[in-house]
Amino acid sequence: TQLLEQSPQFLSIQEGENLTVYCNSSSVFSSLQWYRQEPGEGPVLLVTVVTGGEVKKLKRLTFQFGDARKDSSLHITAAQPGDTGLYLCAGAGGAGSYQLTFGKGTKLSVIP
Amino acid sequence: DAGITQSPRHKVTETGTPVTLRCHQTENHRYMYWYRQDPGHGLRLIHYSYGVKDTDKGEVSDGYSVSRSKTEDFLLTLESATSSQTSVYFCAIRGGVYGYTFGSGTRLTVV
Numbered sequence: 001t002q003l004l005e006q007s008p009q010f011l012s013i014q015e016g017e018n019l020t021v022y023c024n025s026s027s028v029f030s031s032l033q034w035y036r037q038e039p040g041e042g043p044v045l046l047v048t049v050v051t052g053g054e055v056k057k058l059k060r061l062t063f064q065f066g067d068a069r070k071d072s073s074l075h076i077t078a079a080q081p082g083d084t085g086l087y088l089c090a091g092a093g094g095a096g097s098y099q100l101t102f103g104k105g106t107k108l109s110v111i112p
Numbered sequence: 113d114a115g116i117t118q119s120p121r122h123k124v125t126e127t128g129t130p131v132t133l134r135c136h137q138t139e140n141h142r143y144m145y146w147y148r149q150d151p152g153h154g155l156r157l158i159h160y161s162y163g164v165k166d167t168d169k170g171e172v173s174d175g176y177s178v179s180r181s182k183t184e185d186f187l188l189t190l191e192s193a194t195s196s197q198t199s200v201y202f203c204a205i206r207g208g209v210y211g212y213t214f215g216s217g218t219r220l221t222v223v
Contacts, residue, residue, distance in 0.1 A: 031210060042202050042214030043155070050210075088154065098143075098209060099170075104154040 003027070004091055006103035013079055014111050021074045021087055021106045029091035032065055032072045033100065037086040079110045115139040118203050118215035125222055131190040133218050135203030137183075143206035144186040146170075146178060148199040149217075155202065161186055193222045 005024045013019055023032070031050045035043035047056050049065035049072060056063045060083075062075040076083055086107050090100040115138040125131050135144060146158040147170075157170030159178040167178050175197060177189045190197055203215040 033210065033212070040216070042204075042216050044214070045210075045212055048210040090155075092210075098206065099157065099160070100155075100212065102147075102155040104152065 004089055004101055004103035006087075006089055006106050008106060009104065010107050010109075012109040012111065015080060016078050019076050019079055019108070021089075021108075022071070023073065023089035023091075023103050024071045025091060026070065027091070028069050029093065029101075030069070031092045032069070033090045033092070034063055034072070034074055035088040035090065037088060037105075043086075043088055076108075079108075081110045081112050084108055084110050116203060116205050116213055116215045118201075118218050120218060121216065122219045123221070125193050125220070127194060127222055128192050131193050131220065131222075133188045133201055133203075133220070135186040135188070135215060137186075137205045139205055139207055139213075140183060141205040141207045142183075144180065145204040145206070145212075146176075146186070146188045147202045147204065148172065148197075149202060150199050158188065158201075190220075193220075195222050198222045 007022050031048055033048045034046045036046055037043040047063045052067045052069045054065045060077045064073050086105045088105045089103045092098050117136050119134045143162055145160040147155045149155050156172045158172055158176050159170055161167045161180040179187045198221050201218045204212050206212050
């Protein structure tokens with residue numbers, strides 16, 4: 001079973017601060033996805049990273065896939081209250097498998 | 113909108129009763145998934161389907177069964193609900209290699 005460890009589990013910051021969320025595993029993933037989930041709703045896909053070392057930017061969000069494809073990070077610059085939510089990372093297995101293994105999530109609160 | 117709907121959104125049922133949750137898609141995607149989400153555990157895969165009448169187990173399949181008689185519908189059944197099955201259940205569809213879309217969830221409480 002592939003496991004994904006997310007940290008921190010909870011994060012409460014002031015508006016305008018920067019933050020980084022980490023997703024780590026001892027397993028290699030063929031791809032890694034980041035989702036954001038709001039209360040009462042399902043997760044919404046933010047980004048998929050596929051290549052080791054890949055960096056993707058989505059406005060103030062920067063996603064990086066580790067060189068060995070075992071870890072990933074999400075960095076938010078100048079956080080805003082609208083960034084509040086549960087952030088989930090999910091890894092897809094080996095070749096030919098697109099089943100996702102999810103981390104337990106990071107609950108982010110951005111205080112105005 | 114996203115082309116995936118779950119019903120019901122909320123349900124309270126008694127221990128020992130059968131319960132069926134429905135996932136309906138309008139995207140004609142081949143792959144459909146059922147997950148449960150619990151505090152401290154994240155999202156865990158229950159069952160998935162890769163076509164009509166083609167299903168397979170996920171990591172937490174005990175106590176659950178599924179059926180897919182049409183491309184658009186994927187049903188999750190709890191044959192005899194237990195309190196440990198109190199959870200939020202999410203259906204997901206996959207279009208393409210990476211394109212997962214989740215439904216809004218069903219909050220199930222077993223009393």
